[in-house]
């Protein structure tokens with residue numbers, strides 16, 4: 001179970017979305033309250049516990065989309081999941097736009113009782129960058145306003161996600177500077193920097209978003225002094241050999257095992273046990289020649 005595709009519609013149309021082009025065209029019937037409850041109950045009956053493959057066996061539930069907050073029964077579903085799984089960490093992945101409505105944000109903050117976190121993607125430091133990636137004019141203003149409301153309300157735990165690909169990598173340091181300026185109390189949220197996945201729309205748009213690790217890790221290195229200013233910053237999908245030594249403790253393994261590979265060079269690497277390896281789809285597009293066995 002761990003990820004429940006909560007809803008198919010979205011008011012963004014992100015160039016690197018991992019959903020396939022057909023996803024948003026589904027009629028959504030299976031996402032209605034009854035269907036979602038049946039899905040979870042089937043899972044719990046058939047073999048729970050609810051856990052993610054990447055959580056080390058710790059129970060966990062992730063609500064994804066589309067854009068979950070657009071679901072017409074969003075609050076009923078939230079109440080059901082929270083009541084049905086007390087104590088299980090739930091993460092909602094969102095574009096953050098609906099939280100620009102303070103009334104909606106307040107209702108969400110009240111319903112999302114801990115342990116609960118919300119992950120919101122920020123695509124850049126300006127409307128010019130963010131809206132071009134999101135494919136929606138006005139998205140940046142709403143997402144930033146949504147982040148401000150969530151922080152002002154003081155809960156649930158907030159994670160700001162920056163996904164690196166060809167259209168965002170150049171503005172990465174500016175995105176970090178923007179966060180420090182706009183939300184200076186950086187201890188109140190976590191920043192997660194993600195090398196994009198090649199799947200769904202990002203595969204369909206690959207010429208527009210293609211980025212090798214050499215490009216994303218150069219951006220990380222250049223931004224190291226800024227990165228150090230965030231008390232909690234994590235890196236997802238980066239092989240350890242692709243980032244400089246100071247950044248390796250920030251790397252996390254969060255992809256299911258079947259989505260990653262360890263090419264021959266990894267056999268000689270002393271970091272393998274702590275390393276995400278290479279994304280399977282990345283190897284198909286770019287090969288594995290960038291990898292270098294580490295000796296620790």
Ligand code: SF4
Nearest residue numbers: 239241266269272275
């Ligand atoms: S060589 Fe392989 S195991 Fe070692 S750091 Fe690179 S990707 Fe990870």
